[in-house]
Amino acid sequence: MNIVILPGDGIGPEIMAATVDVLEAASRRFDLNLTFQHDIAGHESLRRHGATVTPALLHKVKAADGLLLGPMATYDFKDEAKGEINPSKFFRKELDLYANIRPARTYPGLPIKVADFDLVVVRENTEGFYSDRNIESGTSEMLITPEVVVSLRRITRKCCERIARSAFELATMRRRHLSIVHKANVLKIGDGMFIDICREVGREFPDVRVDDFIVDAMMAHVVRAPDRFDVIVTTNMFGDILSDLTAELSGSLGLGSSLNAGRDYAMGQAAHGSAPDIAGQNVANPFSLLLSAGQLLGWHGLRRQAPAFVAAARAIEQTAVLAIEHREATVDVGGALGTVEAGAAFARLLLQG
Numbered sequence: 001m002n003i004v005i006l007p008g009d010g011i012g013p014e015i016m017a018a019t020v021d022v023l024e025a026a027s028r029r030f031d032l033n034l035t036f037q038h039d040i041a042g043h044e045s046l047r048r049h050g051a052t053v054t055p056a057l058l059h060k061v062k063a064a065d066g067l068l069l070g071p072m073a074t075y076d077f078k079d080e081a082k083g084e085i086n087p088s089k090f091f092r093k094e095l096d097l098y099a100n101i102r103p104a105r106t107y108p109g110l111p112i113k114v115a116d117f118d119l120v121v122v123r124e125n126t127e128g129f130y131s132d133r134n135i136e137s138g139t140s141e142m143l144i145t146p147e148v149v150v151s152l153r154r155i156t157r158k159c160c161e162r163i164a165r166s167a168f169e170l171a172t173m174r175r176r177h178l179s180i181v182h183k184a185n186v187l188k189i190g191d192g193m194f195i196d197i198c199r200e201v202g203r204e205f206p207d208v209r210v211d212d213f214i215v216d217a218m219m220a221h222v223v224r225a226p227d228r229f230d231v232i233v234t235t236n237m238f239g240d241i242l243s244d245l246t247a248e249l250s251g252s253l254g255l256g257s258s259l260n261a262g263r264d265y266a267m268g269q270a271a272h273g274s275a276p277d278i279a280g281q282n283v284a285n286p287f288s289l290l291l292s293a294g295q296l297l298g299w300h301g302l303r304r305q306a307p308a309f310v311a312a313a314r315a316i317e318q319t320a321v322l323a324i325e326h327r328e329a330t331v332d333v334g335g336a337l338g339t340v341e342a343g344a345a346f347a348r349l350l351l352q353g
């Protein structure tokens with residue numbers, strides 16, 4: 001498997017270096033023959049190539065088996081005409097990575113304020129309330145007068161159907177419970193259609209139990225009793241917000257992993273941003289990106305029917321549990337290690353099996 005590595009901004013290079021070390025360990029233990037193509041995106045690419053991402057980079061990613069994207073300083077990138085393109089949006093749109101799979105769970109030994117839980121947020125990734133990806137050209141946020149802004153949201157049958165199917169398929173591999181999260185009490189047409197299509201697709205999966213929750217009430221439910229949930233499917237913006245909450249509930253945003261998956265391509269990416277407040281200090285938790293890399297290996301294994309990759313993905317997940325339990329981790333999850341040391345400890349634990 002050939003993976004393109006883009007370290008990104010802020011803490012990106014630190015957590016990516018630890019992740020590559022762990023992937024090398026996984027490759028050795030499971031005989032995966034992983035190879036890496038290192039390249040740049042974000043601020044460094046803007047400095048060197050005049051754009052945060054380039055057509056040549058896209059070409060390289062399309063020819064590879066997977067992409068690992070480090071966190072980006074998205075807020076800095078305001079003008080696409082100046083090459084300031086949001087790399088996450090760019091790859092999600094260009095590679096049609098419609099499903100954003102964001103697991104969150106508790107870890108033994110890591111104190112939290114809620115009951116133990118293990119859930120996955122499945123977030124639509126290619127339309128919704130995202131002005132940079134829901135129209136063919138330009139942006140769907142408009143300055144009508146200096147004091148009036150209109151921001152549009154797009155919801156389509158095709159995108160609802162495919163995200164619903166991804167979520168049901170995942171639910172069949174887990175505890176067979178799917179929760180639809182929406183705001184159909186206000187967005188009656190768009191979210192009404194989203195619920196209807198999810199339930200329609202659900203008829204193909206009769207052994208999956210389905211319920212639905214209004215997004216604002218869901219915030220309370222998930223804080224009060226996250227153990228009630230298994231797979232949660234929702235539209236783009238709601239999924240973005242809800243999955244940061246579930247990552248933090250699991251103990252730290254530094255545990256928030258994600259996979260952006262489409263039919264032909266996938267991209268592992270931490271759920272958080274570039275964390276400029278802690279960049280360069282060797283304190284960032286690399287587990288978010290490590291676990292995302294594990295998800296990428298799992299996706300490849302299922303797609304190519306390669307059990308060694310699925311086993312490696314599972315081992316990465318189990319190693320995270322072990323590392324946290326033994327406090328071989330960064331400060332945010334109860335350890336005392338720096339980013340470099342936490343990555344090295346993880347690679348050692350993974351190799352020990």
Ligand code: NAD
Nearest residue numbers: 071072073074075076253254272273274275278284285332
């Ligand atoms: P952030 O997610 O970068 O950080 C929020 C808080 O969580 C900070 O206190 C940070 O120190 C902490 N944190 C994040 N990751 C951590 C880790 N691995 N270990 C320990 N602590 C961690 O959010 P922000 O500060 O609002 O945004 C910074 C930049 O990231 C902005 O430019 C924003 O647009 C961008 N962003 C990018 C992505 C992405 O690339 N997918 C996602 C969210 C935000």
